Amino acid sequence: MIKMAQLFEMNPNHRLLENKVVATLFFEPSTRTRLSFETAANRLGARVIGFTDPKATSSSKGETLKDTIMMVSNYADIIVMRHYLEGAARYASEIAPVPIVNAGDGANQHPSQTMLDLYSIYKTQGTLENLNIYLVGDLKYGRTVHSLLMAMRHFNPTFHFIAPDELRMPEEYKLYCKQHNIKYIEHTDFTEEVIADADILYMTRVQRERFTDLMEYERVKNVYILRNKMLDNTRPNLRILHPLPRVNEIAYDVDDNPKAYYFQQAQNGLYAREAILCDVLGITLEDVKNILNYE
Amino acid sequence: MNENSKLELQVAALENGTVIDHIPSDKLFTVVQLLGLEHMTTNITIGFNLDSKKLGKKGIIKIADKYFCDDEINRISVVAPHVKLNIIRDYKVVEKKEVKMPDDLHGIVKCANPKCITNNEPMPTLFHVIDKDNCIMKCHYCEKELKREELAII
Numbered sequence: 001m002i003k004m005a006q007l008f009e010m011n012p013n014h015r016l017l018e019n020k021v022v023a024t025l026f027f028e029p030s031t032r033t034r035l036s037f038e039t040a041a042n043r044l045g046a047r048v049i050g051f052t053d054p055k056a057t058s059s060s061k062g063e064t065l066k067d068t069i070m071m072v073s074n075y076a077d078i079i080v081m082r083h084y085l086e087g088a089a090r091y092a093s094e095i096a097p098v099p100i101v102n103a104g105d106g107a108n109q110h111p112s113q114t115m116l117d118l119y120s121i122y123k124t125q126g127t128l129e130n131l132n133i134y135l136v137g138d139l140k141y142g143r144t145v146h147s148l149l150m151a152m153r154h155f156n157p158t159f160h161f162i163a164p165d166e167l168r169m170p171e172e173y174k175l176y177c178k179q180h181n182i183k184y185i186e187h188t189d190f191t192e193e194v195i196a197d198a199d200i201l202y203m204t205r206v207q208r209e210r211f212t213d214l215m216e217y218e219r220v221k222n223v224y225i226l227r228n229k230m231l232d233n234t235r236p237n238l239r240i241l242h243p244l245p246r247v248n249e250i251a252y253d254v255d256d257n258p259k260a261y262y263f264q265q266a267q268n269g270l271y272a273r274e275a276i277l278c279d280v281l282g283i284t285l286e287d288v289k290n291i292l293n294y295e
Numbered sequence: 296m297n298e299n300s301k302l303e304l305q306v307a308a309l310e311n312g313t314v315i316d317h318i319p320s321d322k323l324f325t326v327v328q329l330l331g332l333e334h335m336t337t338n339i340t341i342g343f344n345l346d347s348k349k350l351g352k353k354g355i356i357k358i359a360d361k362y363f364c365d366d367e368i369n370r371i372s373v374v375a376p377h378v379k380l381n382i383i384r385d386y387k388v389v390e391k392k393e394v395k396m397p398d399d400l401h402g403i404v405k406c407a408n409p410k411c412i413t414n415n416e417p418m419p420t421l422f423h424v425i426d427k428d429n430c431i432m433k434c435h436y437c438e439k440e441l442k443r444e445e446l447a448i449i
Contacts, residue, residue: 064416064417065412065416066416066417066418083412084410085410085411085412085415085416085437086408086410086411086412086436086437086438086439087411087412087413087434087435087436087437087438088412088436090412090435090436091412091413091416091418091436105412105437106410106437107410108437108438109438172440
């Protein structure tokens with residue numbers, strides 16, 4: 001899929017999904033993910049139907065997820081869905097006659113984000129193997145960092161977990177690392193020295209509402225902020241990722257640093273999602289190559 | 296003759312059917328519910344709070360003219376993992392079985408995660424047992440792990 005995403009990056013516009021209808025069902029608002037999937041569908045020549053606000057649909061009248069999915073399956077060739085309940089996409093995939101793409105189900109999974117993170121790492125480092133990956137901020141509730149950790153297990157990474165005590169990496173993921181021989185080091189300090197060997201710095205947002213102790217929040221809220229001057233002695237290949245939206249955890253003076261990569265990362269989401277749509281509809285890398293040559 | 300041996304006599308007196316023994320007393324009625332005994336029409340004896348050397352107090356269920364398939368009977372392993380079954384034919388115990396924890400549990404256990412789709416949609420639950428000895432299972436849908444003490448039966 002990464003190879004396919006590369007082809008779409010060279011030229012994102014192909015009419016591979018002409019005459020197909022893509023439904024985007026967002027039972028929970030997520031502007032970035034929805035726009036990215038809808039752009040991907042449009043650039044592949046598909047037409048898009050769907051809703052962005054479940055208040056305007058029959059689920060607000062008490063319709064079950066099953067009924068909504070069965071109804072939309074009559075119209076669309078593929079359903080991209082985001083839901084606030086965990087396991088919703090898996091259930092939908094079991095009942096729907098058309099393929100389902102999970103665009104996030106509660107705190108459970110967000111696989112297309114993981115795909116674009118992997119693609120961004122591959123693209124900036126030229127490899128996924130043997131990298132030093134630093135995860136910073138909310139490692140307790142951050143769904144993206146947990147998925148990334150699991151997705152990297154085949155590539156011999158060394159992880160550094162940088163988080164306040166209240167938001168440390170949960171034991172179950174540390175256990176997962178041990179079981180899969182993934183090296184990791186935990187830090188509570190976030191300084192220039194700590195990040196000197198990083199290849200990837202993956203920043204996440206430290207949210208006030210995650211803290212039971214607000215004194216603790218006040219104490220740490222300015223500790224996990226990345227500032228431009230911290231990057232002076234970092235590796236030249238270092239790239240900074242962030243799933244966005246950011247609030248203040250990356251200072252604005254970092255944006256102009258060539259090591260900042262979060263906006264391109266979001267753009268990579270488009271290519272990754274074009275690849276996901278094709279893959280799910282049974283279009284192979286060969287098919288994409290063929291149409292490139294033909295065009 | 297004490298109450299217990301009288302009951303054993305009654306068990307031996309069952310002509311055909313199933314005796315489920317060594318049920319922890321506090322799980323007895325959950326087992327009754329899991330097996331759907333309240334919907335059955337055959338002769339059923341339920342013993343509650345009987346003295347047991349192993350368990351202190353135990354429950355026993357005797358069901359005439361009924362043989363369970365493994366799928367039915369293994370459901371009860373979730374609440375009572377060491378239950379023993381005697382299969383009776385023509386007044387004789389022809390087979391002794393211990394319940395086994397199945398690999399998957401369909402529609403038996405409720406997911407503890409309130410944000411799981413199974414708690415919000417009219418649908419059966421599905422759990423994959425990942426540690427049979429410690430009774431740890433994982434929801435097929437929300438992927439949360441459930442420990443024995445969090446178990447709730449539907």
